[in-house]
Amino acid sequence: MQFYHLSQEDNFLKMLSDLELKYYSRQILLEDIGLAGQEKLKKAKVLVIGAGGLGCPVLTYLTAAGVGNIGIVDHDIIEISNLHRQTLYSFEEIGKSKAEIAKIKLEKLNPFISIEVFSIRFEIDNALKIMEKYEIIVDCSDNYETRFLVNDATVFLNKILIYGSIYKFEGQVSVFNFKNGPTYRCLFPEMPVKESLTNCSLSGVIGVLPGIIGGFQANEVVKIITEQNNILSGKLMIYNAKTNHNQFIDFKRNSAINYDLLFKLQLSTKIQHYEISKQELLEVEKIIKQEILFLDVREIGEIPIFETENLIRISLSKIELDFNKIPKNQKVIVFCQSGIRSKNAINLLKKLDNFENLINLNEGISEEFIESWKEKK
Amino acid sequence: MKCKVIYFGLIAEKLAFDSEEIVIETDIFDKSNLELSFKKRHIQLTEMTFKTAVDGVLTNKIDTENQSQIKEIAILPPFAGG
Numbered sequence: 001m002q003f004y005h006l007s008q009e010d011n012f013l014k015m016l017s018d019l020e021l022k023y024y025s026r027q028i029l030l031e032d033i034g035l036a037g038q039e040k041l042k043k044a045k046v047l048v049i050g051a052g053g054l055g056c057p058v059l060t061y062l063t064a065a066g067v068g069n070i071g072i073v074d075h076d077i078i079e080i081s082n083l084h085r086q087t088l089y090s091f092e093e094i095g096k097s098k099a100e101i102a103k104i105k106l107e108k109l110n111p112f113i114s115i116e117v118f119s120i121r122f123e124i125d126n127a128l129k130i131m132e133k134y135e136i137i138v139d140c141s142d143n144y145e146t147r148f149l150v151n152d153a154t155v156f157l158n159k160i161l162i163y164g165s166i167y168k169f170e171g172q173v174s175v176f177n178f179k180n181g182p183t184y185r186c187l188f189p190e191m192p193v194k195e196s197l198t199n200c201s202l203s204g205v206i207g208v209l210p211g212i213i214g215g216f217q218a219n220e221v222v223k224i225i226t227e228q229n230n231i232l233s234g235k236l237m238i239y240n241a242k243t244n245h246n247q248f249i250d251f252k253r254n255s256a257i258n259y260d261l262l263f264k265l266q267l268s269t270k271i272q273h274y275e276i277s278k279q280e281l282l283e284v285e286k287i288i289k290q291e292i293l294f295l296d297v298r299e300i301g302e303i304p305i306f307e308t309e310n311l312i313r314i315s316l317s318k319i320e321l322d323f324n325k326i327p328k329n330q331k332v333i334v335f336c337q338s339g340i341r342s343k344n345a346i347n348l349l350k351k352l353d354n355f356e357n358l359i360n361l362n363e364g365i366s367e368e369f370i371e372s373w374k375e376k377k
Numbered sequence: 378m379k380c381k382v383i384y385f386g387l388i389a390e391k392l393a394f395d396s397e398e399i400v401i402e403t404d405i406f407d408k409s410n411l412e413l414s415f416k417k418r419h420i421q422l423t424e425m426t427f428k429t430a431v432d433g434v435l436t437n438k439i440d441t442e443n444q445s446q447i448k449e450i451a452i453l454p455p456f457a458g459g
Contacts, residue, residue, distance in 0.1 A: 054459045142459035165456035167386040172456050187435065188455045192426035203387075205458055236435075238385060238453070247383070249451060251435035 015039045020112050024066050037226035038066060042113075044225045045133055047071040049122050049150055050140035051098040053085040053205065054164050057214030058138050058221075060088065063106040065222050069114050070106070071134055074099040075121040085207040122146055127153040136224060138162045138217055144191045151176065151184035156263040160224060164217040169206055169241045171213035175220050178233035182253040187236060189257070209241045275343075275362040278369040281333060282376065295326060295334045295358075296365075297345040302337060304367045316341045316348075323352050335361035378445045382415075386454045391421040401444045408439040415452060427454045 016038060021028070024038050033041075044067050048055050051074035062070055076098050078089045088105050089098065099117045106115055118130055122141070127149060131137060137159050139150045147165070154161040154177055161176040163184060176183045216239070220232055238247040261280050294311040297319065314322045316336070326332060326349065334342040339362040349355040379398045389395035399405070405414045411429040416422045429437055430451040439447065 050459050052459055140459045142457060144455070144457045147457060164459070166458040167454075167456040168390075170386050170456065187428060187453075188426065190426070192455055203458070210459070236453070247433075247451065249430045249433055249435055249453065251430075 047134035053210030054140035061218035181233035
């Protein structure tokens, strides 16, 4: 075929075998892709988090397009109720690992690429390690907890995030953290509480919709890798499968969000003796104020007196008696005068009842901090 | 001037309709806080998470000087499904 042997493309021919050139021939014919684009696809490293409704079309199209290094994260097994929309799987594979089966199927579709499987739940302890080597992350998860973690970790590592999500007949697509563009938290700063139990398993979803939304996600990945224009960065696309209506919403990056800190706060549930400075606390409170509880472990009468909502007082001397008043389901900032007793209180609480949600306010409380806090309120 | 409000996802479901027409001058009680205004307007939204967009731009405010020019307000909940 003539176009394989254009002299100016000789460098690229070394990257792709004759068989690969045949495989991708219809794509290489496109002026916007060409051999150069195909080589970029081959070199690209893309991680897909979730191999369910969205993950199946994303993985299929990225594999077929020739994305050279694909990671799949999914701890789930295939269930019969998945099959109407998760088209990589078949009836006889029920009960088997989604990530493992996806790899087998995708390798049959395209033997020229490399696929790495993580059959584990994507969590704060493994997030950075899993994401490390990939350049583009595709969020195909199905719950807010993972979505916020994926976003924060992606921004923390400065990767590009391709977002897609669905609800019944509607889907949302966007590209986050692309060339310093906006992120998921610039759209939705806080994790919803009331709606967090809503997912496809509970609310239902039309089977074709994840195919459409996943297709849009895969398209954005290919566009980014091959350096095309009109990336969905700073735009949220909302698609309605009933009306075929597409809505676009423009949004900007919120530079007030401190991602390093947000990610450290998430990590704090796993790291012993995590500490936060007063300045960091003032910054992060803007974003997640409803999740933070203060625990004052000073004795009665100590000054300065700090009055705020969401504060409980249990002095260090009484903490063994009253530790059951401290919740475990939200971040608790523990403070004293200097940060030493609060650190001791945290150690004690960990021993007493395995508290993992406590953060020490290092250097303790101060008049200056209290004034700044009041100004914010 | 009437303005169209479009509701998406779970919010449209809670309200049992996906759009309505409002008059911004009289129907939006706090032009500097659209989220709060819509939570007051529809009690079903009180505890729900959503963002607002005016004529295709994410914002929680209405520019009162140009409010008569506004054609559409979108009420956007996050989706989690995958």
